[in-house]
Amino acid sequence: xxxxxxxxxxxxxxxxxxxxxxxxxxxxxxxxxxxxxxxxxxxxxxxxxxxxxxxxxxxxxxxxxxxxxxxxxxxxxxxxxxxxxxxxxxxxxxxxxxxxxxxxxxxxx
Numbered sequence: 001x002x003x004x005x006x007x008x009x010x011x012x013x014x015x016x017x018x019x020x021x022x023x024x025x026x027x028x029x030x031x032x033x034x035x036x037x038x039x040x041x042x043x044x045x046x047x048x049x050x051x052x053x054x055x056x057x058x059x060x061x062x063x064x065x066x067x068x069x070x071x072x073x074x075x076x077x078x079x080x081x082x083x084x085x086x087x088x089x090x091x092x093x094x095x096x097x098x099x100x101x102x103x104x105x106x107x108x109x
Contacts (some may be wrong), residue, residue: 022034022038028049054107058100058101058104061100062100065096068093069093
């Protein structure tokens with residue numbers, strides 16, 4: 001096997017349904033190389049998949065909140081003063097950040 005690192009071949013058979021299940025599980029991790037996936041599973045026995053959807057959602061919400069705060073800052077700079085409603089809006093968005101943070105921490109338990 002001309003210069004190959006892996007020279008021992010292992011073969012096994014699966015049903016069509018089992019192959020479909022393997023391919024579905026492969027979609028959960030960033031690989032399209034079935035040999036690498038099967039080798040990893042055979043050696044380590046498991047693949048850990050981390051769900052980042054809640055973090056992505058929180059990041060999007062924080063970005064929206066940041067836009068709101070920037071608009072308030074722009075208005076304050078343009079007028080030279082800050083209104084009580086602006087302060088209340090900032091307090092509200094900060095409360096929303098903390099709510100999102102607590103929610104995600106509780107999910108992590």
